[in-house]
Structure formats: structure tokens, C-alpha cells
Amino acid sequence: MKRKFIIAAIAVAAFIGVQPAASAQKTSKKAQEAVTAKIIEEGTDNNQTMVQLDYLANRFGGRIVGSPNYTAATYWCADQFRKWGFDVEVQEVGEVPVGFNRGPWSGRIVGIGDSKTAFGSGTVLHFTTPSYTSGTKGVQRGHVVREPLTTRDFERMKGKIKGAWVLIGGTNNGWPIDWGEAGENQRAIDKAYNDSIAALPRNRAEGATLRQTPALFYKEMIEAGALGIIQSAKVPITTLYDRKNLMDMSFDNLPTLPDIKLDSEQYDMIASMVDRNEYFQLEFDIRNNFYPGPVKYHNVIATIKGSKYPDEYVIVGGHLDAFDSATGGVDDGNGASVALEVGRMLSAAGATKECKPLRSIQICLWAAEEYGLWGSKYFVEHCSKDKIKKISNYFNRDSGPTVPVAISVTDAMYDDMVAIAEPLKNYKATAAYPLQVVKRQGAAGPRPTTAGGSDHAYFAMNGVPTMGFQLGDPCGYDFQYGEIWHTDRDTYQMSYPDYQEQSSTITAVFTWGLANLSHILSRDGLYTD
DSSP: OHHHHHHHHHHHHHHHHHHHHHHHHHTSHHHHHHHHHHHHHHHHHSOOHHHHHHIIIIIIOOOOTTSHHHHHHHHHHHHHHHHTTOEEEEEEEEEEEEEEEEEEEEEEEEOOOSOOSSOOTTOBOOEEOOBTSOOOSSEEEEEEEEOOSSHHHHHHHHHHHTTEEEEEEEEOOSOOOOOSHHHHHHHHHHHHHHHHHHTSOHHHHTTOOOOOOTTTTHHHHHHHTOOEEEEEEOSSOBOOBOTTTGGGOBTTBOOOSOEEEEEHHHHHHHHHHHHTTOOOEEEEEEEEEEEEEEEEEEEEEEEEOOSSEEEEEEEEEEEOOOOSSSOOTTTTHHHHHHHHHHHHHHHHTTTTTTSOOSEEEEEEEESOGGGTSHHHHHHHHTSOHHHHHTEEEEEEOOSOSOEEEEEEEOHHHHHHHHHHHGGGGGOGGGGTSOOEEEEOOSOOOOOOOSOOSSTTHHHHHTTOOOOOEEEEOTTOOOOOHHHHTTBTTOOGGGSOHHHHHHHHHHHHHHHHHHHTSSSOOOOTTTOOO
């Protein structure tokens, strides 16, 4: 019996002993090249980047942090990565005190008689409202007045304000009127100034200018029974969120006055009709809904653990959140969909099972980028200093839905990057717009000390290489980032399938290539400190 046990033990030991050799065979150079070839095949024949974008932009829609859309997108993305064989962490970043859910909204003009304008009854109004602002109480219809600028004017017209939509001054910049303490304090100062001008004798008041502070009598108009305020907005309409008051909200302390940002041409026509004392009404139905919090928000961190250097990393990321007057199809659906498709391609090519990378790959979908890079900041601040030093590169995509045409790198990185890019010569899409690896021009500068405009910022501030792709528009689609940036035009249709698909394929090839170098990218010449 003892002899049988010894023989069995030797057999087990022999089996265990061959395992490293088998594992090494699976991560051989030939096997790595086969994965690269399979990524390019997937990118050519089975590219699903636009499928990922369809889910993000159309199935979930606008993904403002604190909304059911954002939460649902988070867990769907996590499930996708798990299905593809990644280890997944849904990383809690923080919470907002209340939730917000944007429903449909509509507006029209009604009751026009003999108006000389281009309007007619039933004319559809083009407008948005910032996130975390009030909706209407169902369908509400009322007349229109201009806002008062002095207490005397308010007292004269406060009865007329009841049941009215109030035209306020200024031009929309995306933010709602500040209804909090800071905003009210400033309005008190401006009201006192305007009242002091109004109290002067006419000969002394001549030439004095009243302060045109929008919604100067904000709280008084609520008390008088105003239906909402309307501000002129340039098209496309920029729509942000209540940054100043969100973190002080509770379900017992919510905004109550709809804050409407109306197409400037329509605003001007309506204002002229008011000035002519024409009779008409506006009708709005705005389903801005709140729900009790706190509502937590999360990053999605998907990892393939490296077979030889598990504590070294290549990271790919984009932010999952998006403003919700549109659907976040570009900002940052174009980045998040590419990140998702990189994960799917790596899985389809065998990187999560048959041939794992030498170093770890992480694909990160960040929370609350639009609120101040909160998700990526949290991730970097909770990384150990040792991990930060071992991140080979962080790839971020958060600009236009255009295509990589170059990557600019330091002299020390150049040979590695050229070798990684070599297999892309077999990718037929690059024949139309090839990718070039170029040496960075100019001397290295110091690491940035303040956060920039996207999720690469905190990585760069901590000395991590954030070598990104230079994007171009070789097909001449004439994409203009300002048209979609935080506006009501940021939709699925604004992304270009060929550019998106090539971006995923190129990013996957570079991610896989960096993960299988014998070393992390050199940081020589990256920064001066």
C-alpha cells in the first residue's frame, strides 16, 4: 500500500512538473503572434464596436452619474467582461445624495392669433434642461412675461407672474441658475444695487445701468407662482448639471422651478411677441424625476492577470458617464465602446484563456469624469506607489470618434512601439489610413501638476506614460467636436463605424503587444522629474 502511494505521488509530481513547460509553451512568441493575428481577424471580419456603442448610447442612453441609466450600464459592462473571461471589480467611488432620472420632454406654442412671426399654434419648441433640475407638474400651460429687474417692477407685476413662464436674461452656458445660498447672496447684492438706481431721481439715474443678473427674483418668482424660467440658448444647446447644489440636495430639498434653455431663435421670437403684448401661451411637459439617495457610483475594472509579470500593467480606459440631454454617443461612448471591444477582441483571440499575456491587462470604465475625473482620480489615489511605477502605459480615448493616424513616443520607446505596430501592416483597414509611429518632438518637460480635461490626467501627474494615439479624419467626415461637446447632439449617429472599428483593432494590438514585451516601456525622456 505504501509502495502504491509513493508511485502515485511520483506520478503527480511528474505531472505538476510539466505544467510550467506547458504554460510557457502557451505564452511563447509564436502563440503571442497568433493572438495578434486573431485580433486583426476579429477587427476585420467580426468587429462589434458599434454593437457596444449601440448598447451604451441607445439601450441605456444618457448616463449621468446618479441615474438608473448609469447604474444599469455599469453592471451590464461588468457582466460583459465576466462573460469574456476577465476578473472584474465594480469599484465603489462615491455617492450622490439623491438620484436623477430624465424622462421625455416636450414643448410647444399654443393660442397664437394674428402674430406676424413665423410661429403658429402647435410649433414645437427646441429646448433642454440641465440635469438635477426640476421638471414640470405634468403638462403645464401658461402665458409669458419678461423678468423684473427691480423690486418696484416685481411688486408691479407679481400677480402677472402667477401661472407664467418667465423669460430671463443672459445666455445659457449649460449650468442652471444657482438656487442655493451662494446664488441667493449674490442676487441680494444685485437687487440692492438695482433698487438704489431705481430710487434715484430721473436726472441722476440717466446713464446708470441696471445689473442684468438672470433670474434676479428667483425665490420671489417661485412664491408668486411662476411655472418656470426660460433662458436663451445657442444651438446646439449645451446642457450640464447642477454642480453647485447637487451635493447639498436631499429629497426634502430639491429644486422646484423648471430651468428651460430654449433655442435662441425661438427665444427671440417669443420675446418680440411679449414686447408687442400679443396673446399666446407656451405648453411644456418635462419629466425630470428625482428619487431618494444616497446613490453610489462605480468604476468597472476588468483584469487579465499576467502569467509572468502579474504586478505589471497595461491599462486601457474611457469614461462611462455621459450627460443626458443626448445619449453620450461620442462623449464618451466612442471611448467606452472601444474599451469594451478591446476586451471582447482579446477574449476572442484567446488572451483570457489559452494564451494569457505576460503582464496584466486592465480595461477600466471610469465613473464621474464629467463631474471632475472622480473615478480615475479615485483609482490612481488608491493604487500603491509600487503599482504606479509598474504601469507600462495608460491608453485613454475621450475625444472625437476619429481614427488613429500616429502615435508619438519618446526615443526610448520608439523601437518597442515600431515592433508592436508591425503586424498592423496585415490589417487591410490601415491601407486606407495607415498608422505611423513617430518620435516625439521637443525636449521633455516636467510632469503635470494639475489635472487636465480627461482621465489620463491623474496617471500623468503620477509619472505614468499616457502615450495616446493622434487622431485624424482622412475620409473627410468633417467632424466638429464643439457640435457634440456636452450638447443635445451627442448621439450614436455622430460616431463613424469605420473609424470606431479601426480604433478598437489598433488599441487591442498595441495593448497586447505592450503586455508581452520583456519589459515595461522605458520612462527615460518622458518627464524631466
